[in-house]
Amino acid sequence: MIAPLIPYATFAFFNALNYxxxxxxxxxxxxxxxxxxxxxxxxxxxxxxxxxxxxxxxxTRAMVFVAYVEVIGVMGSLLLGAITFQSSFLSPIVYANFLRFRYFFSTHTRTAFAHIRAHLDTNIVGNPKIPPSGVRAYEIVRGAVIRFGMAAVQQPTDRAQ
Known part of the structure; x- marks a missing residue:
């Protein structure tokens, strides 16, 4: 799996230059x-x-590239690995939570998600060749991803009361 190494190598390269x-x-x-x-x-x-x-x-260009690699490359390879039983089923779930936090803290990741969604909406929802059941399935998956991503992080309760 080389996809996870690309963001790491990019961050390491810029940190090494800065150091x-x-x-x-x-x-x-x-x-x-x-x-x-x-x-x-x-x-x-x-x-x-x-x-x-x-x-x-x-x-900035490097961080945009890294955001796309994290969203498409790493998550895609983890999903493919889980589907083909080459990696743990939990790997994409744990990484999805990482991407959720990355989405909240990185404008580049938010932009990557927005572009990917627009591209998929155009090519799936706006495509007359896709059957209505395929469009509905895509919309259900898209809605689930959005709900997961927008779920608020739970704050600890105040037990001092």
Whole structure:
């Protein structure tokens, strides 16, 4: 199963770049005072700036990609594994709960779900070739997913009373 490794590798890559930019390069090539003209410090500052600009430019696209991989790739592989008895039946259920929390905390995941829903609605509900029973089945599954996703997280009761 390679799908779960893609988000992990992406997050690890950006974290490694950030750590390199904020800790390793400044430790190896300390930034000199403003008046000093050290060529190595100037080169290090240039590298730091290039890393920062690149990560800022690509971070959002990478997180959108990760959101789609988490929703389609990982959940799809877990569902396929459960259906074919290659993985535990509980794996998709546990991962669905993870996606539920990810949905609440990540705008990229919410956007991915919205695009996937719009795509499925267009190709299933709006397709005259799909029989009405197929459309009803899709709507039932879609409703169940929405209800599961929107279920409020239970708060602990106040026992001090």
């Amino acid at each position: 390199t930019r904020t800790n390793i390069i400044p430790a190896v090539y300390p930034i000199s005072p403003a008046g000093a003209a050290d060529p190595k410090a100037t080169q290090a500052a240039s590298i730091l700036r290039k890393i920062q600009v690149w990560t800022e430019a690509t971070h």
